[in-house]
Amino acid sequence: MRPGASHAVRKRPPGARLSVGFILARRFTLCAFANFVDVLRLAADEGDRSRPILCNWAVLSDTMDAVASSCGVTVQPKERLGDPARFDYIVVIGGLMDEAPTLGPAYTGFLKRAAEAGVPLVGVCTGAFLLHQAGLLDGYRCCVSWFHHADFLEQFEGLNPVADQIFVVDRDRLTCSGGVSSAHLAAYLVDKHVGRAQANKSLHIMIIDDALQAEKPQPGITLDFRTRDPIVLRALLLMQQNIDTPIPVAEVAKRIGHSKRQLERHFRMALDISPQAAFLQIRLSLAHHLIETSEKSIAQIAVDCGFCDSSHLSRMFRRQFGSTPLALRQQAGLAG
Known part of the structure; x- marks a missing residue:
């Protein structure tokens, strides 16, 4: 969390310890989104009852139109963009590289307001590309998939992306390479805000080994x-x-x-x-x-x-x- 940012002023349901807002890029990667949100879901309640008690989350939208993933499955947003300070983190799930993923001005403005309010921003998969396009990764280390490392260097001169770790935490910017690494980044947040037992529980139910540290090498x-x-x-x-x-x-x-x-x-x-x-x-x-x-x-x-x-x-x-x-x-x- 950015120094000076306060959780006390953010509205959240009683008992919630972690609140996350998601922005889905056009043709986002479903696996990365599903892994992240399922860690939150399983950590939020007893067993796998899925009630958003300890954690809550929402897919955000400017238009409220359904968003199609890269595999064709669509997700219906739950809330309009509104005030980003109601969330502890804003997570951007990126899309396919060869379709030049971009975010519209409403989303870019929302992310900039979040940064100004001290809300940490998370880039998942090619979400790091989108954060950089919005001018929100300048001066930060960021994680990209080894598979997209060359694409990042080609499109974004002057940056030094990290492609040999599964995720990177640099102050109030968190980025990960996608796939199962998004589950480990989500588990990192659950461990930090809810508890290690809940983080491990989520991963074990998902049949994933114990939580990996950020420095774990990418495959x-x-x-x-x-x-x-x-x-x-x-x-x-x-x-x-x-x-x-x-x-x-x-x-x-x-x-x-x-x-x-x-x-x-x-x-x-x-x-x-x-x-x-x-x-x-x-x-x-x-x-x-x-x-x-x-x-x-x-x-x-x-x-x-x-x-x-x-x-x-x-x-x-x-x-x-x-x-x-x-x-x-x-x-x-x-x-x-």
Whole structure:
């Protein structure tokens, strides 16, 4: 909660400890919304009776028209936008990236009034994109899905999104990567305002493991690496996001808050390999995949995978796989 904001002045039903207003983008992701709201629902009452006692929530709208999700299921809003200060949090559930999700001026104005009133704002899935479009993430760290990391960088210059954690809490802005991570972010809020027992109860009924901390790595491309070491997983995801412009291992370590020596020790213990060798394997594995499945030239694949040129790629490729990229492409029946 933003310093200076007061819960005492906010109207809520008697007994409620957590009140959440939802804004659904056009073609929002239903899974992210359902996971979030079901944690609130199950924490709000005894058993799964679903009475909004300890928690209450409402889908908000400017027009009160039903909102269609990305899978076609529609949700009927419950209340008009009104005064955002009646809620403890305003949660924006984002939609599909390829449809350039945007919010209308009424919603943007509502979110800005919420920020001015000290109501924390939550961006779920591509909801972080929408908050940034409204000018409400400047100076904040924000979490985006590893799957959309490149899209975020392309659309929003000057920001440093976090794509190696399941959610990020930065003062009065909370963001998560969507999917099941929205349940863990909701559980974080329930734990904070209602109680840890209620948060765990919700997740257990939903057949989700115990609540995960924000720093838990997002799942991503696993390749041949199998480890539960969160430091190694975060480093691998960061490497994956920088395949075309490889960054030094020391910089990888710095970005995830560890020293180079600590990172190397974790890699040796978890994978019996150095971070440098793992990074090279990631790049070569992607190159192998692109050579077999795409029509890109080998020179372009070399650039896309962070190699100086096709000769550099060929040397590393032969060392790893025992053949050249051209030989593999010929075996796959594609032009060189």
